[in-house]
Amino acid sequence: MLFRFSIKLKLIWIILLVSLLSIGIGFTLVGFEQHSTIKKKLIESSLIHGRLLALNTEVPLTFDDYEAVSDIISRVEMASLEEVVIYDSEKQVFAQFDRDENNTIDVPKNLEFGATVDAKWIHLYLPIGTEEKPLGFAYLKISLEPLADQNMRAAAFLTTIALLIMIFVYLLAHRLQAYISRPILELAYVAKEISSTKDYSIRAKVYHDDEIGSLTQTFNEMLDAVSERERERDEAEMALTESKGRLESAVKELQYLANYDSLTQLPNRDLCVDRLRSALLRASRNKSKVALLMLDLDHFKDVNDSLGHVVGDELLKAVARRLHTIIKETDTLARVGGDEFVVIIENVVDNYKLLKSVKHVTELFNLHFDLEGCMVHTAVSVGICIYPNDGLDVNTLMKNADAAMYKAKEVGRNTFQFYEPEMNAQILRRINLSNDLRAAIERKELNLVFQPKYNTKSRKVVGAEALLRWNHPVIGNISPIEFIPIAENTGLINRIGLWVLKKACVTAKRFHSLGFKDFSIAVNLSAIQFKQVNLPEMIIDVINEVDYPPSKLDLELTESVIMSDVDSSVKMLSRLKSKGFSIAIDDFGTGYSSLSYLKRFPLDALKIDRTFIDDVTTNEDDNAITLAILSMAKALRLKVVAEGVENEEQLHFLAKHNCGEVQGFFFSPGVNDMALGQLIEENLAVHQ
Numbered sequence: 001m002l003f004r005f006s007i008k009l010k011l012i013w014i015i016l017l018v019s020l021l022s023i024g025i026g027f028t029l030v031g032f033e034q035h036s037t038i039k040k041k042l043i044e045s046s047l048i049h050g051r052l053l054a055l056n057t058e059v060p061l062t063f064d065d066y067e068a069v070s071d072i073i074s075r076v077e078m079a080s081l082e083e084v085v086i087y088d089s090e091k092q093v094f095a096q097f098d099r100d101e102n103n104t105i106d107v108p109k110n111l112e113f114g115a116t117v118d119a120k121w122i123h124l125y126l127p128i129g130t131e132e133k134p135l136g137f138a139y140l141k142i143s144l145e146p147l148a149d150q151n152m153r154a155a156a157f158l159t160t161i162a163l164l165i166m167i168f169v170y171l172l173a174h175r176l177q178a179y180i181s182r183p184i185l186e187l188a189y190v191a192k193e194i195s196s197t198k199d200y201s202i203r204a205k206v207y208h209d210d211e212i213g214s215l216t217q218t219f220n221e222m223l224d225a226v227s228e229r230e231r232e233r234d235e236a237e238m239a240l241t242e243s244k245g246r247l248e249s250a251v252k253e254l255q256y257l258a259n260y261d262s263l264t265q266l267p268n269r270d271l272c273v274d275r276l277r278s279a280l281l282r283a284s285r286n287k288s289k290v291a292l293l294m295l296d297l298d299h300f301k302d303v304n305d306s307l308g309h310v311v312g313d314e315l316l317k318a319v320a321r322r323l324h325t326i327i328k329e330t331d332t333l334a335r336v337g338g339d340e341f342v343v344i345i346e347n348v349v350d351n352y353k354l355l356k357s358v359k360h361v362t363e364l365f366n367l368h369f370d371l372e373g374c375m376v377h378t379a380v381s382v383g384i385c386i387y388p389n390d391g392l393d394v395n396t397l398m399k400n401a402d403a404a405m406y407k408a409k410e411v412g413r414n415t416f417q418f419y420e421p422e423m424n425a426q427i428l429r430r431i432n433l434s435n436d437l438r439a440a441i442e443r444k445e446l447n448l449v450f451q452p453k454y455n456t457k458s459r460k461v462v463g464a465e466a467l468l469r470w471n472h473p474v475i476g477n478i479s480p481i482e483f484i485p486i487a488e489n490t491g492l493i494n495r496i497g498l499w500v501l502k503k504a505c506v507t508a509k510r511f512h513s514l515g516f517k518d519f520s521i522a523v524n525l526s527a528i529q530f531k532q533v534n535l536p537e538m539i540i541d542v543i544n545e546v547d548y549p550p551s552k553l554d555l556e557l558t559e560s561v562i563m564s565d566v567d568s569s570v571k572m573l574s575r576l577k578s579k580g581f582s583i584a585i586d587d588f589g590t591g592y593s594s595l596s597y598l599k600r601f602p603l604d605a606l607k608i609d610r611t612f613i614d615d616v617t618t619n620e621d622d623n624a625i626t627l628a629i630l631s632m633a634k635a636l637r638l639k640v641v642a643e644g645v646e647n648e649e650q651l652h653f654l655a656k657h658n659c660g661e662v663q664g665f666f667f668s669p670g671v672n673d674m675a676l677g678q679l680i681e682e683n684l685a686v687h688q
Contacts, residue, residue: 019169027158034154038147042080043115043122046142049078050124054138057086058128061094061136069095082121083141086128094136120144183216194223201227261335263313264320272334272342276394279332279346280387286347291354293343293361294383294401295323298413300339305527306563307374314371315378322364326357342401348386358382358416365414379414381405390419434486436472441499445471448503449670452679453522453641453663456655461683463520463554465663466504467670468496488528497529498542505548507673512552516680522554524586527561536575550580554605558586562601570600577602584641589625599636606633610644610664617649630657 053076060068073084074097084097113131116123122142129135183204190204203223206216259271267275276292283290297319304312316339323341327333332344343361348354362380369376383405391397400419408417440446450464470478487493501523508521529535543550555576562569562585573583584605589612608629615622626642633640642654645664654662668679 015172016166016170020166023162023165027162031151031155031158035147035151038150039117039144042142042144042147043117046078046122046124046140047115049076049081050126050138050140053084053140054126054128057138058135061086061088061128064094066095070097073097078140078142080143080146081140082143083139085139087137087139089134089136091137117144183213187216187219190219264317264335266320266324266341267332267334269334269336272332272336272344273394273398275332275334276344276397279344280392280394280397283346283387288346289348289389290387291343291345291348292385292387292397292401293345293358294398294405295341295343295361296381296383296405296409297339298379298381298409300378302560303376303378305560307372307376308565311372311374311376315369315376318369318371319378323361326360326364340405351386354384354386358384362414362416381408381413382416383408383419384416385419430486433472433478433483434490437470437483437486437490437492440470440472441496443473445473446496446499447471447672448500448507449672450504450507450521450676451663451670452668452676452683453661454667456651456659456662459683461680462518462661463522463552464508464676465522465524465556466500466507468500469670484526488526491528493526493528494532497526498538501539502542502546505543505546505553507676508552509546509548510673511677511680512549514677516684519680520552520554520582522556522584524556525561527558530557530561530569530572535572536579539576539581540579551582554582554584556584556586556607559588566600570602573602584639587643589629603636603638605639605641607641607643608659613642613644613650613654613664614646617653626654627657630659634658 053073056072057069060066060072069086073086073095076084076097082099085093086095088094113125113127116125121144122140124138124140124142126138126140127134127136128138183206186204190202193199194202203220204216206213206220259268260266261268276290279290282288297315300312300315303315316335319341320333320335323333323343327343328345330346332342334342334344336342345354345357361382365379369378383401383403385391385397385400385404387397390400404417404419407420408415411417447469449467449469451467452461453463453465454460455462468480468484470480470483472478484493487496504521504523508519511519525535532538539553539555540550543553562573577583582604583602584607585601585603586607587609588606589609606629608626612622612626612629616626617623630640639661640659641661641663642650642659643663645651645654645662645666647666650664651662651666671679
């Protein structure tokens with residue numbers, strides 16, 4: 001039962017029991033000591049009285065005076081004396097005294113001289129006279145009741161003292177247990193509170209600087225450690241939760257990115273293919289048709305080059321939004337490439353309704369796009385193929401729609417074309433030409449023709465423009481309009497460009513050696529060439545190898561090339577200009593040049609595009625544009641070269657309005673170097 005009590009009661013009981021045991025043992029020892037002392041004193045007192053009695057009765061006993069002896073023993077003053085017997089020398093009773101006269105005196109036998117003690121009595125047996133020759137003997141019987149009374153009084157006193165001490169001990173134990181149990185109970189309470197609330201910020205109070213205080217301090221330090229672990233665990237759980245959330249978000253984002261275009265938010269190529277595959281399965285079950293429209297923005301590269309990629313991206317997003325307005329919920333609009341979009345139209349009933357939908361798409365581009373403060377006009381070329389007529393699987397339909405789209409671009413852009421089987425042959429032709437172009441230089445299939453440039457006043461030859469031609473051994477002559485884009489897409493344009501530059505400089509140097517020192521050669525640079533960081537050094541290496549003067553080399557670039565990144569173009573043109581080259585803008589007026597930018601470029605000449613020269617004498621707009629270009633060039637102190645001059649009226653108009661140089665079929669088409677040399681000699685002979 002003790003172990004069921006609280007520690008408070010246990011401590012009180014332990015203190016009380018220990019105290020009671022200690023007091024009992026102490027008081028018992030004191031009692032025994034007191035009893036022994038009193039008993040010893042009683043025996044000593046009895047011996048004194050016995051010896052006095054023996055001494056006083058010695059004389060009367062000598063004279064056998066019974067009366068005197070009786071009187072003496074009757075007057076012995078001992079409160080505890082019960083019996084007195086005087087014997088003569090023969091050990092016969094001479095006289096006796098008994099306080100209780102009714103009792104018979106019973107003297108123990110074989111007593112020895114001195115005191116003998118039993119449980120209730122002290123027996124004294126003393127000789128009267130000398131011990132060797134006693135006159136008689138005295139026997140005294142003394143009661144031990146006074147000793148018992150004293151012991152009882154002492155016990156009562158000690159018991160009273162013990163009770164008082166126990167009361168004091170209880171009070172002291174109560175205080176001591178509080179001193180000891182309070183910190184322990186506090187620890188137990190705190191532990192229970194923490195267990196129930198899981199609040200590890202609770203701390204036990206340190207009451208004393210002792211072992212229990214040290215235990216409490218250690219307990220609190222343990223709580224600090226646990227609290228720190230809990231905090232770290234909570235932080236770890238929070239971090240884990242956040243990481244899990246970020247991971248889930250990242251997974252969702254990755255899933256989204258895997259299926260949607262990040263710029264336009266439209267389905268990407270992968271999702272488009274999946275949806276097209278699903279549409280074909282539905283069409284196969286329902287015996288219906290699916291139309292696939294491949295859309296490509298016309299001249300999108302010019303927008304990027306002239307206005308920057310930021311505007312180009314805004315244009316793509318605007319196109320996506322505009323196309324989305326005419327797409328049904330059952331159809332799919334996707335972006336599958338840079339400026340390529342796909343529209344999947346299900347349940348096509350007849351070609352008339354499909355044609356109406358396609359026209360609706362192209363009409364969306366009749367209105368300009370307002371982007372970043374710029375009004376951008378663009379058009380779209382659309383290729384169309386229909387399941388199951390033009391293909392039974394996704395790859396075939398995508399390939400055929402792409403072929404139809406390229407056909408739309410070839411026939412003039414801003415239009416649409418339905419797929420026809422022969423279109424695949426055209427795609428195959430582009431692939432074959434791409435492969436053949438790589439070996440064209442080694443096989444000497446590439447060559448240059450030169451179109452001379454004439455002074456409008458004197459009509460003397462002042463230079464020529466080098467034009468690249470490709471004579472394919474199987475196909476024959478291939479137009480630059482066809483193979484130059486292939487060279488740019490395959491990266492061959494840099495290698496071909498250096499070859500053209502070297503070939504042109506070698507030809508021009510030959511004319512210099514023949515005495516035509518003022519003859520200059522013009523070479524076109526593509527956008528890819530112009531973006532090479534070391535372009536000026538590469539050109540210098542070529543002309544140094546040929547030993548050709550840089551002042552007689554005209555480098556021609558289109559507006560779209562230099563407007564793609566104005567700041568970079570200014571730096572590159574300045575570097576080229578510092579090498580001594582002459583810089584001209586080719587096909588001027590067809591791009592996106594701004595006069596505020598144009599004056600920043602270190603230019604030498606402008607070349608008016610032939611589209612303005614064709615009708616310059618009959619079309620007011622072309623006339624006005626040409627005059628504006630001539631006036632602007634004069635203000636900027638730039639030389640002007642007009643392309644595509646084919647009749648006397650055009651030449652007369654240009655000469656009248658101070659156009660410095662012209663080139664075109666009116667004088668000569670592009671000719672080889674031998675024919676050019678002969679033409680120059682004839683021209684020189686005429687003007688000598």
